[in-house]
Amino acid sequence: MADRPTGLDARLVQDAPIPLNARLRCEPGEVLALVGPSGGGKSTILCAIAGLRNIAEGRISCNGSVWYDSEKRINVATRLRRVGFVFQSYALFPHLSALANVMEGLGSGRNGGSERRARELLELVRLGGLETRRPSELSGGQQQRVAVARALARDPEVLLLDEPFSSVDRATRQRLHRELGHLRGRLRMPIVLVTHDLEEAVQLGDRMSILHHGQTLQEGAPHDIMARPANREVARLIDLKNIFQARIAGQRPGAGITALAWGSTRLEAGYNRRFAVGDLVDWVIPSGSVILHRRRRPSRGIRENPVHGRVESMVRLGDTVIVAVKVDAHAGYPLFMSMPVHAAERNSVAPGERVGVSLVRSDIHIMPALQPDGHDDANADP
Amino acid sequence: MDWNAFLLSLKLAGWTVAILLPLSVFIARHLAWRRYAGKAFVEAALALPLVLPPTVLGYYLLVGLGRASPIGQLYEGIFGGPLVFTFEGLLIASIIFNLPFAVQPMQRAFENISEEIRDAAACCGMTSWRKLWRIELPLAWPGLMTAFVLTFAHTIGEFGVVLMVGGSIPGETRTAAIAIYDRVQAFDNAAAGAMSALLLVISLIAIGIANLATSRAGARRG
Known part of the structure; x- marks a missing residue:
């Protein structure tokens, strides 16, 4: 039997509303940093992978299953794609506690098993003891960690991080960078990180993809790109x-x-x-x-x-x-x-x-x- | 005091709320989150009952639901009687003239739920129903309460449309507002005063409950 392809593979092409011509591959356990100026289509790519926005043409597959194929008219609904998505504003459910937010990610009602798992996830992101707090009672960094715990709750096949460090101060950002570095050693799924911060991309990415006006200009190891850019x-x-x-x-x-x-x-x-x-x-x-x-x-x-x-x-x-x-x-x-x-x-x-x-x-x-x-x-x- | 008229008003308001509010949830979500050509026209049409004189609205409803109209004939063909000057006719009229009072506050409330929150719910694997019950309705709760109170109080207080479509048949279409008018016409000021006072108290209580529920929801969200 042939080996099942692993990781995320996406090819996205469209002219409007945001022009895209992007190709990306991310292996399990790897962090792919999408870097480029704001408005370059980075977030649109994440949304397309999650199935939140439709793209004119292309193909998205993850671990061998096709999520989107414009030619074969395949478009799997977001809720069936098993993506973990950490939004730029975290998008926590404001009326629910940290624990309930994570439990919603587990996709189940109130039962002992899911509550235990949600508590474990909050422990994993070092938020033990803050389970009952609502998002408005948490700091920016803590909210970001709840968002990460919620994204991991689905046991996702791919983790998508949309500028997750942009809303926190520099000190918190550096701490969160360290924590992500620590956490990723325990994660086995492809991780796509969108950022406009080059330093962050070099620090956190195993590979980096430079996007400009929705087009992939270069993809490779961050230090290779930094030392040997493909063009001006x-x-x-x-x-x-x-x-x-x-x-x-x-x-x-x-x-x-x-x-x-x-x-x-x-x-x-x-x-x-x-x-x-x-x-x-x-x-x-x-x-x-x-x-x-x-x-x-x-x-x-x-x-x-x-x-x-x-x-x-x-x-x-x-x-x-x-x-x-x-x-x-x-x-x-x-x-x-x-x-x-x-x-x-x-x-x-x-x-x-x-x-x-x-x-x-x-x-x-x-x-x-x-x-x-x-x-x-x-x-x-x- | 015409208790029958008073109970009929409560019954009409109760049924209107029970049918219109769920319906408005879907209309309001649709208007809040979808963009399409002609949306402004749909919104304007829904807002018409706010600006039309009640007698004009009542006249069109009378014509639209009357025995000569397709709706009136269909109803008569199924149920064997006319739609106008019945409680059912009054209920349909009530649902139509309350549309903006129910839809608009809900639309504003749904508009306040960010796209990212809705996207996050989808990424959590929620079905549309679960998203509605767990996320959208709780977050839109103040708008739902406002819609409830406005619809309820407006139904109890509506006069022109009710008179045009329902007339004043005791036990069938004579609501409290009509009864108050009848009592004043009959120089029975004591009964008119008592019923007016009761309606006033009910309206105050409804608004108080809504405000309380809204402020609690706000406090819960921080």
Whole structure:
């Protein structure tokens, strides 16, 4: 007998009211983070998986059973899909106690078995002792935990979390992140987490799917996406500041180097055989991989992709400072680097000062050019 | 004091509430949560009894339910007697002229139940009935109570429509409001005063009960 497919598999396509062209897969026990700007169709995807909204075309299956298939006209009712859904506003039943809310999720009336199970679930989310409280008598974090307990009550085949941490303060959010991390070790179903918070997605997701205008732009492990965005659009969405355009100037597989002509500057990146000499490409580098040359004791690292320019502006964010450097050989947008505040002070980095920086070769990522856009720098947002 | 008329009013109000309220729950949910072309027209039609003079409404009901009308003929064909000037005719008229008093407060109450709450109920695996009983009706409770009180009090107090459709047949269609008018016409002010006072007390009690129930429901929800 063939193995039954496991996990969630969804393909969703429609033009209106919210355009969608999304494909997602989530294995049991895996957290798939759907990330993208608000209004990009993330919540619509969750609602479609739950059967709460109909999608024009597509197919949704979970653990081998088809929940929706536009071609075969299959559309299983929400109440038969066994999804656990944690809504953004939690959507707890306001007239019922925490215990009764969870019992409704168990789908049964008042009987000893379901009450015992509901109490266990509240214990699981560390809400023991608050069973009789109504939602209005609970804090935001506690309400969120009741919502999680209620969602788990159905023993769901898939757990859907719609921005579940957006309505709580930062400290509570961090605590809830830890608790979800702790809880997920005990959950064996696919978990789809919708968030617009990239940090949250990287922290909680085993895989990440970048959505923009309802379209899946890239799917993969969070650190892979962060280091190797598929194109400039993804790079922008994951908040990479240094996005530029260049031409492939040379390929030296033996030395493991692909050379780039960035204006009149020649840069070396890790070897990438996808491109041919002369190809127009986009390239990115994280601001943390732009390294300042020390004035007093220059290191050997200054020979790695050296670039010189003048500090245009500096923005301090806590212990870190983001420095915008106007590159001499390049008239376009500035190059951004981040460094600890003390390092900037020690090296007298200040607006108007000249600086030399190195671009870490292995951290330069080359992508196919999305579209030649007249000027060769994509970055418009310091 | 015309106790018969008084009891008939209570009977009419009781039956109207018993039939109209469940019916209005479905109309109100439909209007609260569905969007479709022509909805504004449906809402306007349902609100008509609020603005039409009762005699105008009564006239149309008299014509619509009369012996020459299809409804009147159908009724007569089945039950062997006319619909107008009977308690049953009065009940149908009462249900129609009370529609906005029952539907509108309920519609507002159902509109206040967020889509996420209803979605959450569906995700809990609830059937439509369970969702209605466990979630929607308890949350819409203040609106239901308001609908109950308005319908009950309005039925007891209605005069124009009742007179047009029912006339003033003792024990059949002479309600307390009609009886009060008759007593005043007969210069029997004592009886008219006693019945008026009783209706006043009943109306006050109904509103008091509704307010109490509504505030308790509010306190329960926090």
